[in-house]
Amino acid sequence: MTQKTQANISLGDPTYLKLQGFLQEEAYLLDQGAFREWLNLLDPEVRYVMPIRTTRERVHGSGLVDQMVFFDENYASLKKRIDRLDTEYAWGEDPPSRTRRFIDNIRIKQLDERTYEVRSYFLVLRSRGNVPDYQILSGQKVDTIVVYDDGCKLKHRLIYPDQATLGVENLGIFI
Amino acid sequence: MTVQDVRGKEFRLSDGTRLQDLLDVENGYISARIVSDPELYELEMKKIFARVWVPIAHVSEIPNKGDYVLRYIGDEEVIVARSEHNTIHVVLNACTHRGMPVCRSERGNSSHFRCPYHGFTYRQDGQLIGVPAHKEAFGEALDKELYHLVQAKVAIVYGLIFATFNDNPPPIDEYLGTMKWYLQMMLQHTPEGMEVIGVPQRWVVKSNWKLGGDNFVGDAYHTFMTHYSAVQLRIVPSGDPKFAYYGVHVSHDNGHGLGLIGAPPEVELPRFYGVPEDIAKKIEATLPPGQQKAFERLAYIHGTIFPNMSFGYFSWATEDGKAPGSYLTLRQWVPRGPYEMEVFTWVLAEKEASDAWKHLARETFVRTFGASGMLEQDDAEMWSNITRATKGFIAREKLNFIYRMGINRKPEQGDWPGPGTVYQGDYSEQNQLNIWRAWARLISE
Numbered sequence A: 001m002t003q004k005t006q007a008n009i010s011l012g013d014p015t016y017l018k019l020q021g022f023l024q025e026e027a028y029l030l031d032q033g034a035f036r037e038w039l040n041l042l043d044p045e046v047r048y049v050m051p052i053r054t055t056r057e058r059v060h061g062s063g064l065v066d067q068m069v070f071f072d073e074n075y076a077s078l079k080k081r082i083d084r085l086d087t088e089y090a091w092g093e094d095p096p097s098r099t100r101r102f103i104d105n106i107r108i109k110q111l112d113e114r115t116y117e118v119r120s121y122f123l124v125l126r127s128r129g130n131v132p133d134y135q136i137l138s139g140q141k142v143d144t145i146v147v148y149d150d151g152c153k154l155k156h157r158l159i160y161p162d163q164a165t166l167g168v169e170n171l172g173i174f175i
Numbered sequence B: 001m002t003v004q005d006v007r008g009k010e011f012r013l014s015d016g017t018r019l020q021d022l023l024d025v026e027n028g029y030i031s032a033r034i035v036s037d038p039e040l041y042e043l044e045m046k047k048i049f050a051r052v053w054v055p056i057a058h059v060s061e062i063p064n065k066g067d068y069v070l071r072y073i074g075d076e077e078v079i080v081a082r083s084e085h086n087t088i089h090v091v092l093n094a095c096t097h098r099g100m101p102v103c104r105s106e107r108g109n110s111s112h113f114r115c116p117y118h119g120f121t122y123r124q125d126g127q128l129i130g131v132p133a134h135k136e137a138f139g140e141a142l143d144k145e146l147y148h149l150v151q152a153k154v155a156i157v158y159g160l161i162f163a164t165f166n167d168n169p170p171p172i173d174e175y176l177g178t179m180k181w182y183l184q185m186m187l188q189h190t191p192e193g194m195e196v197i198g199v200p201q202r203w204v205v206k207s208n209w210k211l212g213g214d215n216f217v218g219d220a221y222h223t224f225m226t227h228y229s230a231v232q233l234r235i236v237p238s239g240d241p242k243f244a245y246y247g248v249h250v251s252h253d254n255g256h257g258l259g260l261i262g263a264p265p266e267v268e269l270p271r272f273y274g275v276p277e278d279i280a281k282k283i284e285a286t287l288p289p290g291q292q293k294a295f296e297r298l299a300y301i302h303g304t305i306f307p308n309m310s311f312g313y314f315s316w317a318t319e320d321g322k323a324p325g326s327y328l329t330l331r332q333w334v335p336r337g338p339y340e341m342e343v344f345t346w347v348l349a350e351k352e353a354s355d356a357w358k359h360l361a362r363e364t365f366v367r368t369f370g371a372s373g374m375l376e377q378d379d380a381e382m383w384s385n386i387t388r389a390t391k392g393f394i395a396r397e398k399l400n401f402i403y404r405m406g407i408n409r410k411p412e413q414g415d416w417p418g419p420g421t422v423y424q425g426d427y428s429e430q431n432q433l434n435i436w437r438a439w440a441r442l443i444s445e
Ligand code: FES
Pocket: B095, B096, B097, B098, B099, B100, B115, B116, B117, B118, B119, B120
């Protein structure tokens, strides 16, 4: 195992590109509604958590709270959510939303030989029905991703929303 | 409380429509105009939210002296704070000088609130205690003693904090009536009672605020269709599509109501929602026999404290092969204009319970209710679409909602040990009509 490095992996590094490609592939699959393929990108031990943002004074920092969360998932519960979308009764996403996930500002640190901490900004645009206004979510993801010879797996995801009151009617979509 | 209360008044809207023509509570018809009219929205702020007791927070959210949270009464922001004397105060978050909010952090701990505009400073109970350059600026013209942030009256019932800006509200016990028995059962079945885990989730739904309360107070029937996915996936452990039928439907005075659902006799249910043994012992030692009997064999409670605080006490299985988890959720439907509400939702567990039990409660809650909840997602979809479909002129003029489920059924206590007007079988719209009766009485007063 290599030493935990503090420096970010630089932009053109092959590992950087590989992990960037992984995030883009993931966003693409989710936007296509290819949820089972997306599930294949997750480690069986995955943790998928979305803390809550609160509005606090500057001296109190980011206002993030993790005692209560918007998502508290593992592989089995994510699979349950995907199974649900395949019933004909998941009204909140049927007809489905049109979503577009944008990933940017990727910053990567190596944690051990195969494992990387990948921080990225996300912007999700969600269009539902004939309503021309988008539901918008933005924030930062902090991922732990393991790189194998035949591809990457998401092991841990923390989703930090920017909004203290979410501007989406529900979180029937994955981020 | 009868339909006479509505019919007796000749309250008219600005276009001449009599309120009584919008509600036929006797025959179970309610005009769609009631969930979409901006004029009625303004009347609700004035005649309902400024007058009744509104539950807005739980004591466990502000456990220490100086703790505060920001909440809403109607669509107006208030500070809920615990003073240095350990008393809880609720004040309008608007400065007495020009109306600037004196607190802009949604939670925290502070010995005082200082207005960012000119620096007036207030104690946690809202008393003005500091004015910058007092002598040069105001001199004798301002006596601090006389000024106070606009103050609400406060009542605490089993940890739930109620507030009202009505100077002469009814006593809280009278306002809650027989509903209080059920609040004790849900919120205070152990000596320390329930506590909020973390903070509330908050999000916005483009729905009239009343649709949430109308659903939670009595709509067991929608589970059959709206939540059929949860049946198919065995999130409802029994897998029975009619799971929400097997119980009682209970109305109380002043619009409060709830449904309490167990299971058919042949279906086994864990005792007291499956709480760990140490908590079960505490329940046995704490709850009076009637509430204990009621609480012993339940899987789902849903209800609404009028006007806009609903609750659910649920048990669901979110992973195959894993035992169901249970939790109490509170949810406030905060009005933001006639076509939008902000949902605040809390999850609670017994304060004395182990971290493992609390963790299971939180996990089960987040996966089933709240913004990402596999059940609640679909509720929001219904309510926002209803609001979209009913805000037009034609719907307002011509569409009457049918509230006739159970209209010919007589109250029947059966062996139910609890008070209120009890109906057997939870598929009914009596609780919903009961809300509309309370609503109409207040609007027409
Ligand atoms: S508005 Fe608050 S001090 Fe002037």
